[in-house]
Amino acid sequence: MIVPAARVMLLTLLRDRGALAMAFLLPPLIFVIFASIFSAAGGDQLRLHVGLADVARSPATARLVQVILQEPTLRVTFGESAGSEDVRRLVKEGAVDVGLILRGDLNARREGAPVLLVTHEARAIAGAIMAGHLQRLLAVHMPDVAFNQVLADLEAVGGITSEQRAWIDETFREKAAGTRDDPRSRTIGLVASESALPQNAGWAVSYYAGAVAVMFLLLAAVQGAVGLIEERRLGVYDRLLAGPGGIAGILMGKFLFLVAQGTVQAALVFATAYLLYDVDVPASFGSWLVTTLAVAAAASALALALCSICTSRQQAQVLSTFAVLILSAAGGSMVPRFFLPPWLQEAGWWTPNAWSIQAYSSALTPGSAFASLSLSWIVLTAMAAGALLLALAVSLRRRSV
Structure with a gap:
């Protein structure tokens, strides 16, 4: 009785195309979709869609714009005449995952962070991911900006003399090329963040x-x-x-x-x-x-x-x-x-x-x-x-x- 019972079930399955699809087609198809999702989320295939505006239009921000546009792990929406409100609108409407506003000279030591991340609460993690991307891009492609931020921190703590500043500038210029493969450079003080929406849980x-x-x-x-x-x-x-x-x-x-x-x-x-x-x-x-x-x-x-x-x-x-x-x-x-x-x-x-x-x-x-x-x-x-x-x-x- 065991073999006939199994044979009946096999014939029933073979005659039912829907059951065949559910049993043998749906599992690998669902696996392909979720494997694509998790491999993208856990590796370099995750390509955030970034809305970018260069409001400061300084030489340093122009360099950063080019670095971001050439970064293969990002998809960028950028317009030469785009402003802060354009980026905020894109984030609010869900057209991009996160916004990036370059609102000040990266090498200037003034109050307020020169880079502003605009996030949406429904995609808040995208802001943290973009901050990590930005830190890596500055460390690899623009280490002088990170060095200048360290100088800004030193000046804020107690100040340095003009001779010390000249020596530090020269030393940093000599060492900049050697830090391109070191991701530990700092962006603290360069980046601030805000939500595109009013605060609401x-x-x-x-x-x-x-x-x-x-x-x-x-x-x-x-x-x-x-x-x-x-x-x-x-x-x-x-x-x-x-x-x-x-x-x-x-x-x-x-x-x-x-x-x-x-x-x-x-x-x-x-x-x-x-x-x-x-x-x-x-x-x-x-x-x-x-x-x-x-x-x-x-x-x-x-x-x-x-x-x-x-x-x-x-x-x-x-x-x-x-x-x-x-x-x-x-x-x-x-x-x-x-x-x-x-x-x-x-x-x-x-x-x-x-x-x-x-x-x-x-x-x-x-x-x-x-x-x-x-x-x-x-x-x-x-x-x-x-x-x-x-x-x-x-x-x-x-x-x-």
Whole structure:
């Protein structure tokens, strides 16, 4: 009995393409995605997107700009005429991971750090990573700046004579070339940091609220839409199709219900974020509501399209698990997108997750540009419309839902 039982299970598995994919295709595919994420986060493949502005326009800052632009581990957005507010806006809108403002001469010994790091609370670790990058770049490519900072510290402590200063300058010039491979040079006093947003503990949580909301909206929408297959099998639609509206009416009814269900689910997630983590949803309720409707519409339409293609409930459940895991991993619902390698960040824009996270971030950020938010709404709405048309086309071809 052992061998026949095993043989039956083997034949069942071989005949079920969905089960085969889940058993043998999904695990290596998920591994490739997460291996790419963690190898990028733990090595030199992590390429932060940096917004850069040279406000000081001194010879030293011009050198630093060139060093940063040529650094292969960074992706830089830089404009000759860019100012401090341009960088702050890019960080606030999520267009870059961290901002870098060169606001003073690096060799001047004045009050205030000449380099300003602008961070976003949802990507606070990016600021610490960029500070480490900056320290390394100065140590390797501009050691004279670090030496000048040591002089500034000496002068601040007790002062040095002009003869001592001349001797130190000459010594440092002679030793500068020998320190290029030594990463221990100091940047203390060169760099200050500020947040692009008002101080609020909820900014970091708002990212994860959007990421979790879209992932569970996709999962719940599929569970609701999979009823199409069961109702089709039981013959429920044979009677419904005789009524007005036909297939299109049935699909639209299902779609509207799933959108309403998704809106309530997202509201519960963000209500929890508001009550427990001070995410100020009421201050941006209008933008949040439109964003939620767009996200729920995209998730619901994609679920209906997927279930229209499938021929059995089991096939739909397997395929939906496969699809939601891939979309969530590539779209930033599992790991923040700036940890992803560049190729995966670009691929993520083909998922509803990335656009949903971007839309929620813009909607909940005060002063965020409407253009960024409206683009996310347009893309999510286009995804919903395209998926609904696909579901309708497949259903009409089969002459039943």
